[in-house]
Amino acid sequence: MADPSTERPRREVKQRGYFEIRWRQFRNAPRPVVRAVMSSLCIALALGVLFLAYDIALDRGARLPGGDLRIGFLTLYVLLVLAVGSFVTWLIVPLPSGAGRTRATRTGWSAMLGLFAAAPIAYLVLVLLHEIIKPLLVQP
Numbered sequence: 391m392a393d394p395s396t397e398r399p400r401r402e403v404k405q406r407g408y409f410e411i412r413w414r415q416f417r418n419a420p421r422p423v424v425r426a427v428m429s430s431l432c433i434a435l436a437l438g439v440l441f442l443a444y445d446i447a448l449d450r451g452a453r454l455p456g457g458d459l460r461i462g463f464l465t466l467y468v469l470l471v472l473a474v475g476s477f478v479t480w481l482i483v484p485l486p487s488g489a490g491r492t493r494a495t496r497t498g499w500s501a502m503l504g505l506f507a508a509a510p511i512a513y514l515v516l517v518l519l520h521e522i523i524k525p526l527l528v529q530p
Contacts, residue, residue, distance in 0.1 A: 422483045422503060429482060430475035430508035434515040441467050442519045446528060464516075471512040472505060479504025 406414075441463055448458055480501040 422500075423507070425483050426475075426479040426503045426507040427511065429478040430471065430504060430511045431515070433474050433478065434471045434508070434511050437467050437470055438515045438519045441516075442524060442527075445520070446524065449528065467516075468512050471515075472508045475508030475511070476501040476504035479507065 444454075444463060445460060448454070448460065480496055480498075483500045483503060484496050
């Protein structure tokens with residue numbers, strides 16, 4: 391047993407606040423997660439801007455072939471963001487390799503990471519474009 395007189399005094403550990411912990415987690419996010427989120431975000435923004443242009447054109451009275459297909463295009467938008475986001479994440483997020491392996495391997499887990507990242511991003515981008523950006527562009 392150690393002699394109590396030779397033990398070093400313990401330092402006080404500063405308790406971090408909730409927001410300080412979350413900010414630190416945000417700044418130090420794992421690279422695979424950042425890649426999955428950014429790939430899905432880029433795809434959602436590109437497709438979302440196209441959908442917003444289509445939506446505004448229909449609101450302004452444009453007569454397009456097929457009529458008003460917003461619900462169909464909205465469904466296609468979500469499916470494309472999910473599929474392409476999963477595929478791109480599968481391409482750019484390989485499994486971690488050990489010390490001796492140089493060949494990166496990909497499995498369905500990479501695609502699932504992309505799917506889990508793409509689902510909320512698709513809807514968040516739609517809300518941002520439809521509820522914030524569209525009213526700024528279409529003012530009476």
